[in-house]
Amino acid sequence: MRLRITPFMSLFFCGMAFGQMKDSIAVDEKLAEVVVTGTRTQRKLSTLPLPMTVITSEAILKTGVTRLNEILNEQTGVILIPDESGFEGIQMQGLDAAYTMILIDGVPLVGRTSGVLDLSRVSVGNIDRIEIVKGASSALYGSEAMGGVINVITKRPKNDGVDGSLSYRYGTFNTNDINGNVLWKKKKLAANLFANFYSTDGFDLDKSTWVQNIEKFHNTTIQPKIYYDFSENLKLTVSNRFFYQMIDNKAVIDSERHTGDATENEWNSQAKLDHKWNSKIYSEYELYATNYRNDSFLKNENNVLFEKAFYNQWLLRPEIRTTFSINKDKLTAGLGINHETLDRTYFSENVTFNSQYVFVQYDYNPSEKLNILAGFRYDNHSAYASQLSPKLAANYKITDDFSLKASVGYGYKAPDFRQLYFDFMNPQVGYTVLGYNIAEDRLNELEAQGQIALRTSGVNFSVPLKAESAINFNFGTFYKKNKFKLDINAFYNSISNLIDTRVVALKSNGQNVFSYTNISEIFTYGLEYNSTYTFNKKIAVSLGYQYLIAKDKSVVDDFDNHKFVRPPGSGTIEISKSDYFGLFNRSKHTVNIKLAYSFPEIKTDINLRVFYRSKYGIFDSNGNSVLDKYDRFVDGYAQANLSISKYITDKLMLQGGANNLLDYTNPGQINNLAGRQFFARIQYNF
Template identity: 75%
Template structure:
């Protein structure tokens, strides 16, 4: 399995050499119309931003069922599990907290330590997934500093009743049942999607009574209604209900505790689309969402030991208008967010409110040039106002080749946890305080005689600032005959990174932490995607990302980190070049995807191979940074295979395996469950 990266380079050159053969096969993907990058409908190939599209056909052929699974198969995207096991997105080397997740253009809430559980979203009714990489705060504000992922669900297109029913059974007693019903008659149409998902979880270490993922089940119901008052006035009402129950098990001081954890999510969107005339188009949108998480643990005598809760609301009205001027478009929007959170370890129910507006000019001075200029202003109740500009340019050299570049400002607001957290570990005794509550709580600890000393120079006089970034992208797009190539180089510089630091020590010897704007980090790299169609039935895709991600303060003050303890417990000095970078980042990730259709027997074969180079999780030699002498997670390959057989035009059978060669690393990689075999039946009507 230790095939190194030169294999991928050989495959790439093979694809390019085959491209010299002329063929008239069109690459339809490049002509897909997208909306996330500009908030207006654009052809993908002309967009001056780094963007990826995942189609519904690609999702079905892959055999996956949850959003985290399909995203994990994309170039430049890594799914990183947090301490609770939830997988968050890492794009361009930036953590999950910096990527906004949307469903039909509106955001999901309910993040745990900045991580949104993407397995909450079923892919059974998805039309396509649009991924914009790089700072997108100019349109979407906070949480879009690293990019945006927009899940767009299906809608009825013809006057008829249609849909699909499917059932999938997989390893770990995993059951996935879907029903997606679409109906349209004249002015009225509707879509009803329902999903039930059940799993026994999985256990990588049989020596302990705890599983990596405990047994759980969840269901999703998503009704959408559409009514066309006329060709120029249309109403959309969309709702989504999600409910999950999971076993909650813990071992504390050698004692066993059991309970359960429940999640409930509700989203509601009402949107009115109004075409005033041939030049003026408006959308009026009202969105509300609520996410709840309740869990408890009882001891062996069924006596309550612990209860936790999390209850977050978001209300957001927004108005958007687009004015078409010959070949150009001017888009503007105004809205407000009102957000509340009531949770364990908060002294009270807290709330944010903000107002914002944005403008974007989509300018086409000639057939070859497209210039995108945008700016957004956010006024927030808890931190300084933010102005987020962006400039993107696409130059079309000829019909097959274009250059694109962009520069944008992004920001990430301090979250509720960083401002209002008040947590003391009951067994160890350390304390973590949100920035806004830290001063009062420290004074209370002093009055109670719990403070040994406070760190000099630490004060909470000015508000915690939003994290900010400058993002640069420069890339090319090439499509001719059988070959399609995307290349993008990126650079991110992040200032005012929010991190924890010690602010006091207790008389019990434990520290008190709070959140501050401390670090400056940067990431840069190159992303490459190519697809070559040997025939209409056989195509090969290759993707690769090179990434460097480092803390600038470490480089600027390397003398503070240059001594380590080696395996013989000797103190040795290291060089600045030995600094590997940020934790949980791989310098190299790559994938090869092979799609083969056998028309005679109506069968599709889909093989995907994914590579991730080594990365470090912890400092293991005592100098507080990740250097080349630390312990690393070794590089590895994962292979996924699916085979789909169309019995009739309406009936499909599918079988396959994720992690075909059963790779696991129980001690270091908690989200690799081993080989998962599956079988699926789907009926379309």
């Protein structure tokens, strides 16, 4: 693999040596960074009373990464880790991936087959910036935004004429990434076409097995957009996104090899009209439709079909928002409808959700120094109880450089389709999982068929399954002076009615029937720290750190149920409450150090990022069903990513580097961490 990369590296260094020596591009101080995700209005980042991170397109370009999960993984407080379902997703403030909403240009991605969205399906090639809001954001976004919102904002044509970029990147594991983005504008009409093709052979940490950690796959993304300005006050945007992916499907079942395909098809379409009534009133009319579908099959060695599965989800969402400017203040109100359907294997029927919602937000500036953001959202839903999600936040500017911010908010996550309608029997083990809403009927059916030996006493399904809900507090500071920028945020989340599985009956085959229930309460708290120091035009160093504690309240309140442990190979011992470590998959400490070094005279940037994650547990290994200090942990580890970018001319850039430079892997415990991956890229901007 190293030999294969050598020609690229030498090409790169030649480029470096013969590059023209032009004046350095001045590092622009961004005077007033404007964001939209925290308030759904154009808003200055520095006075926003919410914890927020912005990743710019320049920052993304310099890292040399190509997929959304990779760039998010480099941010403080955003941790990519498989959750208990085994799928990789984002953990923010200690909350699992199911609780973070992912938006592209303000509208949500769907397709959470197992509760987690696969973020590698989003290419970063046309991203203008990524906005990350941490903490409960249901007051604006409703369900799923209980832990936060990540909004991917794509580039749009700004100036008349044609511009854009073409790039090709090759990396270890025969990974190819081809990008083309063309932006065109002529007075009132503008258009943008983005296309990306990505393919890889995948990777394999354990060569002794036939299956790989990630099998070979390829995907294609096409995003055409049209913009038309009817007038200064009425502007139309129509954007579309098509995504297709095919991955080799392989499995060993009863020591027999099975092969097949797994495909994903996604389609998003958004039409939006921006309407400025006058200088005081501004409206946005938005219609969004999306479909996510996956299909997979497996055949055995004799070409006999073993399994066929599909998942087909639709979302249709019209929404209207209006903002009234009243003196220095802004009142925003919105209303919308969600119409959602899902048809999938293991569902006895095609299910539909309907909901209607309104939200109101008041952005109030009583003085030069104080900003208050207050709002709520009300969701009325066809399948679960209505939700009222309030939020209150304040920013106090102590000096021009230093401000304090605090927020409190309510967040919720509705029970998902699976938790309500799943109807699944595991063919290998023989257990059954039933969604809450169909469990009673299906249990009666199974009982009539003689398949049930015993119903668990005290279980009934008469009260609807409740939404999971959270109260979130943030308290932070924002400091920016000359070369130094500092952000500190302390957070606390208390989550109740967490949905978990429980046994509802014993089958006559000795296995269990599971269903879902509101069972536990968890809490998470911690501190996030971000600082950047720009020494001069050449060197900038940033440090990010998160301290996190995440625990189950019932374990803390009643530790007696968990006080005995039997470490493998030894007898039972008694432990104390202080030995309780907390929830699975949570590291107490995560650190990142980023070093950017520029050689303006040769137009070269070096970007080194080092990441550390302290130990975490993935399962209970000693029989008390919680994680304690006697359990086996995944060791803490460090990882480094390096990229070197070099402009040959103003328009032509060469880039090379390595992800996971130190080649750290842990095949037995971390199956999503590939070894060192070299890459080389050529990009032409026009």
